[in-house]
Amino acid sequence: MNKADIYKIRDDFPILSREVFGNPLVYLDNAATTQKPQCVIDKITKMYCLENANVHRGVHFLSQAATDEHEASRRTVQKFINAASSNEIVFTRGATESINLVASSFCRKFCKEGDEILITAMEHHSNIVPWQMQCDYYGLKLKVAPINADGELLTDELSRMITPRTRLVSVTHVSNVLGTINPVDKIVKLSHAQNVPVLIDAAQSVQHCRVDVQQLDCDFLVFSSHKIYGPTGVGVLYGKERWLNDLPPYQGGGEMIESVSFDKTTFNSLPFKFEAGTPDFVGTAALAAALDYLTLIGIDKIAAYEHELLQYATEKLLSIPGLRIIGNAGEKSSVISFLVDGIHPYDIGTLLDKMGIAVRTGHHCAEPLMHELGIEGTVRASFAFYNTKEEADKLVKGVERIVKMFRNVKR
Numbered sequence: 114m115n116k117a118d119i120y121k122i123r124d125d126f127p128i129l130s131r132e133v134f135g136n137p138l139v140y141l142d143n144a145a146t147t148q149k150p151q152c153v154i155d156k157i158t159k160m161y162c163l164e165n166a167n168v169h170r171g172v173h174f175l176s177q178a179a180t181d182e183h184e185a186s187r188r189t190v191q192k193f194i195n196a197a198s199s200n201e202i203v204f205t206r207g208a209t210e211s212i213n214l215v216a217s218s219f220c221r222k223f224c225k226e227g228d229e230i231l232i233t234a235m236e237h238h239s240n241i242v243p244w245q246m247q248c249d250y251y252g253l254k255l256k257v258a259p260i261n262a263d264g265e266l267l268t269d270e271l272s273r274m275i276t277p278r279t280r281l282v283s284v285t286h287v288s289n290v291l292g293t294i295n296p297v298d299k300i301v302k303l304s305h306a307q308n309v310p311v312l313i314d315a316a317q318s319v320q321h322c323r324v325d326v327q328q329l330d331c332d333f334l335v336f337s338s339h340k341i342y343g344p345t346g347v348g349v350l351y352g353k354e355r356w357l358n359d360l361p362p363y364q365g366g367g368e369m370i371e372s373v374s375f376d377k378t379t380f381n382s383l384p385f386k387f388e389a390g391t392p393d394f395v396g397t398a399a400l401a402a403a404l405d406y407l408t409l410i411g412i413d414k415i416a417a418y419e420h421e422l423l424q425y426a427t428e429k430l431l432s433i434p435g436l437r438i439i440g441n442a443g444e445k446s447s448v449i450s451f452l453v454d455g456i457h458p459y460d461i462g463t464l465l466d467k468m469g470i471a472v473r474t475g476h477h478c479a480e481p482l483m484h485e486l487g488i489e490g491t492v493r494a495s496f497a498f499y500n501t502k503e504e505a506d507k508l509v510k511g512v513e514r515i516v517k518m519f520r521n522v523k524r
């Protein structure tokens with residue numbers, strides 16, 4: 114994509130033309146959440162203005178229209194990640210809830226005391242704590258595959274850590290801190306070779322590269338709508354039909370039942386078995402609008418442009434004396450975590466904010482990774498396809514200004 118394409122794309126995102134503290138907004142916190150294109154905002158308005166009625170329940174026109182839209186959205190998600198069937202797409206409230214669903218249902222059905230769950234050292238809290246909770250409850254062991262100094266997963270080590278007691282491997286596709294792209298295809302193959310299913314946390318990958326669940330052959334995959342230009346409050350769980358049929362329901366309530374009596378309840382078919390209560394059908398419709406928008410632009414084009422941005426910003430940032438990048442994997446997504454000698458990340462983040470530049474500072478919900486790296490936190494600039502090289506320049510100039518300020522104060 115050339116400069117003109119990007120500036121045209123930016124016009125689709127109303128928030129990108131606002132100012133912060135008198136400066137044009139430079140939004141570089143896309144790993145936390147992404148901004149929404151007008152088509153997503155319009156879809157939400159349209160749903161509330163024209164099609165608001167509860168789904169799967171009414172015989173009336175509006176309820177049917179909302180149901181059709183909701184189920185069409187499921188098929189859009191299915192196509193986007195190339196799932197074999199729309200029964201394999203479960204809507205949740207987010208990647209976090211999707212992982213909690215699998216952790217809770219999977220461990221209840223398949224895990225006994227002494228069994229093991231294997232994760233990696235670079236997981237987000239969402240892919241640690243749900244497993245830890247199950248481990249405490251059922252007496253399981255949580256094992257953690259290590260990373261090297263560049264922030265790359267040691268896959269041979271991970272493979273060796275799989276034992277006959279390993280019940281599941283749960284691994285992030287892309288690290289939200291380091292940007293590392295894990296070789297999930299290889300991880301699935303080596304885990305399957307030892308008869309262990311794999312969950313992929315795709316919260317930081319589906320928006321950046323093509324994800325094909327059939328090609329990956331993963332057993333479960335999760336992501337959040339709000340990180341892929343859709344609305345908040347919606348998430349996706351993909352599960353192979355065989356697994357989803359085998360797992361017990363997660364939450365009970367309306368929608369997920371076939372029939373209920375005070376003596377016994379039978380459960381609905383897939384995917385409704387896992388969707389208790391009224392789903393966010395406005396949110397799912399808006400997520401589908403976001404996925405259609407990305408498909409129109411082309412996810413491969415997005416991946417190529419974001420890689421260009423990553424290389425550009427990395428090179429420029431590294432020219433700042435005392436700046437070091439945390440996470441130097443060979444395969445990286447457009448996330449740059451960095452530290453500057455003698456300056457606290459929080460100070461950098463606060464001062465950049467005053468220049469209209471939004472970055473994230475802190476442990477990024479990956480405290481164990483911070484301990485592993487021997488640091489307390491980082492400044493994280495995360496790029497989306499609507500970001501420009503000019504914005505990367507502003508980040509670099511901003512950090513340079515801050516470095517100068519601090520050096521002058523110290524003198």
Ligand code: PMP
Binds near residue numbers: 144287289316
């Ligand atoms: N996994 C990863 C890798 C993430 O970066 C995040 C969000 N930062 C999550 C899971 C959780 O996503 P959510 O808060 O939308 O449920």
